Amino acid sequence: MSSNPGVELKGGMYTFMSLKLHTSDTDIIDQLLADKVQQAPAFFKDTPVVIDLSVLEQLTDGELDASSLLECVKRHKLVPIVASISDKSSPLARSIAIPLIDGGSGAISESKSNRAAVEDNEEDLQNTAELPNNEPSEDDLAVPRKIEYVVKAPLIIDKPVRSGQQIYARDTDLIIMGQVSPGAEVIADNNIHIYGPLRGRALCGVSGNASTRIFCSSLEAELVSVAGNYRMLETIPAELRGKATQIWLDNDKLNIEPL
Amino acid sequence: MTKTIVVTSGKGGVGKTTTSASIATGLAKRGFKTVVIDFDVGLRNLDLVMGCERRVVYDLVNLVNQESSLNQTLIKDKRIENLYILPASQTRDKDALTIEGIARVMHKLKKSDFDYIICDSPAGIEKGAKMALYFADEAIVTTNPEVSSVRDSDRILGILQSESRRSKLNEDPVKEHLLITRYNPTRVKDGQMLSVDDIVDLLAIPLLGIIPESPSVLDCSNAGKPVILDDESEAGQAYSDAIDRLLGESKPHRFMEAPKKGFLSRLFG
Numbered sequence: 001m002s003s004n005p006g007v008e009l010k011g012g013m014y015t016f017m018s019l020k021l022h023t024s025d026t027d028i029i030d031q032l033l034a035d036k037v038q039q040a041p042a043f044f045k046d047t048p049v050v051i052d053l054s055v056l057e058q059l060t061d062g063e064l065d066a067s068s069l070l071e072c073v074k075r076h077k078l079v080p081i082v083a084s085i086s087d088k089s090s091p092l093a094r095s096i097a098i099p100l101i102d103g104g105s106g107a108i109s110e111s112k113s114n115r116a117a118v119e120d121n122e123e124d125l126q127n128t129a130e131l132p133n134n135e136p137s138e139d140d141l142a143v144p145r146k147i148e149y150v151v152k153a154p155l156i157i158d159k160p161v162r163s164g165q166q167i168y169a170r171d172t173d174l175i176i177m178g179q180v181s182p183g184a185e186v187i188a189d190n191n192i193h194i195y196g197p198l199r200g201r202a203l204c205g206v207s208g209n210a211s212t213r214i215f216c217s218s219l220e221a222e223l224v225s226v227a228g229n230y231r232m233l234e235t236i237p238a239e240l241r242g243k244a245t246q247i248w249l250d251n252d253k254l255n256i257e258p259l
Numbered sequence: 260m261t262k263t264i265v266v267t268s269g270k271g272g273v274g275k276t277t278t279s280a281s282i283a284t285g286l287a288k289r290g291f292k293t294v295v296i297d298f299d300v301g302l303r304n305l306d307l308v309m310g311c312e313r314r315v316v317y318d319l320v321n322l323v324n325q326e327s328s329l330n331q332t333l334i335k336d337k338r339i340e341n342l343y344i345l346p347a348s349q350t351r352d353k354d355a356l357t358i359e360g361i362a363r364v365m366h367k368l369k370k371s372d373f374d375y376i377i378c379d380s381p382a383g384i385e386k387g388a389k390m391a392l393y394f395a396d397e398a399i400v401t402t403n404p405e406v407s408s409v410r411d412s413d414r415i416l417g418i419l420q421s422e423s424r425r426s427k428l429n430e431d432p433v434k435e436h437l438l439i440t441r442y443n444p445t446r447v448k449d450g451q452m453l454s455v456d457d458i459v460d461l462l463a464i465p466l467l468g469i470i471p472e473s474p475s476v477l478d479c480s481n482a483g484k485p486v487i488l489d490d491e492s493e494a495g496q497a498y499s500d501a502i503d504r505l506l507g508e509s510k511p512h513r514f515m516e517a518p519k520k521g522f523l524s525r526l527f528g
Contacts, residue, residue, distance in 0.1 A: 159432075160463055162417025163410055164384075179463055181413045199461075 015151055018084070019073065020052040024064040026072050033076045040170065043155055044078060050101075051083040057092055066096040154190075161186055161200065174204075182222060191215070203230070205249075214247040215259070229254045261369045263376040264505075265395035267419075269411030271382030273403045274440035277476060278498075279379035280308045281487035282399065285502035287342035288487075291374035294333065297347035298391035299381035300355060306346045309336065310483025320348040323360035329367045338488070343373075353387035365394050384418055393424050397434040399467060399505075403441050404452040409461050412437075416462065436467035438501060443472040444517040455515055468501030470494050471514040 023029065037044045051073070056064060073080045082099045085092065093100055154173035161167055161176060163183030168174075174188035177195050184200035186192055190212050192204045197218040205212035205227035214224055219240055223232050226249040233241075236256060244259040266279040276299075283295035297305035300320060306312040311334050317327035322345070336342035345364075348355065368376055380391035392398065398419050402412045419433050420426055426433070439458055446452045459466055470476075475492035479485065487502075489495040493514055500510050 159420065160416075162420065163413040165417045165421070181417075181461070182410060183414070184417075 016050050016081070017047055018050040018052045019078070019080075020054070021056045021064075021069075024056060024059065026065055026068045029069065030072045030075075033072065033078075037076045037078075040155060041077075042157070043153060043172075044076070046077060046079060047153075048079045048081045049073065051080050051096070051098070053083055053085040053092060053096075057085055057087060057090060064092055064095070066092070070097065155188070160196070163200070171207075180221075188212070198224075201225075210249045212248075215245075217244045218242050219245040219247075219256070224254070224256070226254060231256070261373050261376060262396050263365070263378065263394050264397045264399060265378040265380055265392045266399045266401060267380035267388060267392055267415050268382065268401040268408070269384060269388075269415040270403075270408045273401050273408055274470070274476075275382070275401050276304050276308050276379055277480060277486060278399060278401050278438060278440065278470075279305060279377050280485040281495075281498040282502065282505070283375070283377040284336075284339055284342060284485040285487045285498060286375050286377075286505075287336070287339045289502065289506070290341065292341045292343075292372060293375040293377065294343040294345055294368055294373050295377040295379060296345040296391075297379050298356075298387055299379065300347045300387060301349065301352045302381065303347040303349040305379050306334075306344060307483060308480050309344050309485065311336070311344055311346075312483070315346045318346045318348040319364070320351045320355045322364050323356055325363075329364075329371065353381070353385070353390070356387070356390050358390065358393060361390060361394065384414060388415070389418065389422055392419055392433075393422070395419070395423055395433050396425070397436065399436045399438050400462070400464065401438050401440055402458060402462070404439060404443075404447065404454070404458060406453065409453065409458055412462060416464065435464040436505070437462055437464045438467045438470065440470040441472045442469045442514065444515060448517050455512070466512065467504050468497055469512055469514055470497045470501075 021029065051069075070080055080098055082101050083093070083096050084101050086102065087093060088100050152172040154175050155167070155169035156175045156177065157167055158177045160178040161180045161184040163181045166185040167187065169188035169190065171189050173190045173193065174186055175193045176186060179196035180186055180194055180198050180200040180202065182199045185203070186194070186200065187203045187206055189205065189207045189209060192202050192214045194202065194216040198216040198221045200221065201223040202214050202216070202221055203225040204214050208227055210227040212226060214226065219236065220242060221233060221236070223230055224247050226247060229249055229252060231254050240256055240258065245256055246259055247254065247256050249255070264282070266275050266282065268275050279295050283293050287293040295305065295309070296319060297303060298319070299305070306315055314334050317332040321327040322329065322332045332345060334344040334346065336344065365376065378391045378395065381387040400412050400416060402408050416435060419435065423433050425431065437459065439455060442455070443452060447454045455466070455469060471493045473492055473494040475489050476486050476494050479489055486492060486494050487498040497514055500513065503510050
């Protein structure tokens with residue numbers, strides 16, 4: 001503890017969700033966000049987002065009402081932290097009341113010098129290739145220009161899943177902090193973890209991922225399925241019932257083993 | 260602060276109305292100004308159990324449609340001070356109720372300084388049941404010790420989580436209580452009924468009380484008297500314990516063990 005400096009200021013890399021705007025119409029943005037957030041309210045709740053203005057700053061038609069945009073984003077329980085824009089001195093940049101960062105990801109080919117050349121694809125491509133050499137900044141040395149992957153947070157349910165309820169974790173893991181009642185259904189494109197008795201149905205890898213697994217602290221399921229290969233309760237060996245188990249697929253054969 | 264408590268179960272015939280009547284009566288007996296509302300529009304029963312069926316003039320549907328005033332519609336109990344009954348309509352159906360209309364009624368009751376509003380839910384998971392639970396702060400889930408009743412209670416708990424006003428407004432969730440009715444320890448011992456432990460394990464909510472199966476429940480219903488007023492009966496005492504727990508007291512659960520057979524009944528039983 002004695003060597004603890006109290007504070008450390010250093011660079012770091014974090015993955016954020018970015019909200020790329022293709023329109024300045026906040027009504028349309030509002031509607032599209034509502035649709036998106038509604039698919040997984042728990043997933044989006046209080047998620048920090050980067051407002052990506054790289055497309056919008058190229059559009060000439062329509063002024064963005066920055067304050068109502070921020071309000072709209074916050075209304076959907078997202079937390080706007082920074083705006084990404086290439087021209088920090090533009091009126092658009094000045095109107096938005098959150099910190100700005102250099103418009104990085106994906107905005108390279110759309111920089112000002114290239115705009116005139118949009119008709120000529122070949123020239124556009126050449127310019128794009130040259131660009132990183134044209135304007136290397138200190139940031140470029142520390143942080144790659146483009147982050148290609150996004151780690152999607154798991155869907156975490158912190159109460160029991162009751163009979164008649166269905167929970168689906170799209171493109172991610174599903175974590176249940178409680179029981180899954182008979183007549184309830186928990187579904188995920190990725191793995192399923194259940195910290196409680198599994199008495200209903202659990203289906204993982206439903207979009208075809210055969211390397212996903214189900215983990216539960218007490219196996220009493222009506223049905224378990226990995227990537228479409230399922231087993232009912234009566235075909236589950238009696239000695240595994242009520243045990244903490246994992247379920248996975250090995251050459252199209254469903255394996256159930258105690259943890 | 261007015262507290263709204265729904266008595267619900269999913270399944271029919273498990274003792275919702277009996278429980279609503281006794282819980283409301285028990286709370287009023289302890290000095291809380293309490294109203295019990297019959298949400299079972301079309302199958303009006305609560306007035307019979309409360310013994311006021313001859314005094315019904317206006318009903319919940321009249322009040323929702325603003326055809327009567329609150330004072331005209333509320334029936335004051337003759338035995339217990341502070342206790343009021345808001346009967347259902349027998350000639351209408353559940354479509355006569357709207358959330359806006361009920362919200363108006365709830366608002367009027369809150370302005371009349373009621374401490375407790377007890378909502379007696381109809382069976383099922385359709386509109387009537389959803390209306391009854393929509394405004395709840397707390398829920399008493401009534402369950403019999405058998406699998407289908409437990410399954411239906413589980414279903415209604417899911418609906419409470421997702422369709423109540425509190426869940427829609429992202430407020431603190433509805434506080435859930437489990438009340439096991441018609442519990443018969445002898446039949447549990449023989450394996451004919453689920454045990455308290457089984458039910459609590461399946462539903463995973465706190466236990467408010469265990470009401471033993473008792474002939475006095477039916478006798479009281481027929482006589483139009485809430486069973487909690489029968490101090491002699493085990494069921495009445497069990498409801499009284501449940502009121503204590505509802506008010507925050509911790510009390511050991513009674514009536515869980517099969518009665519020990521005496522010498523004579525062992526000889527002749």
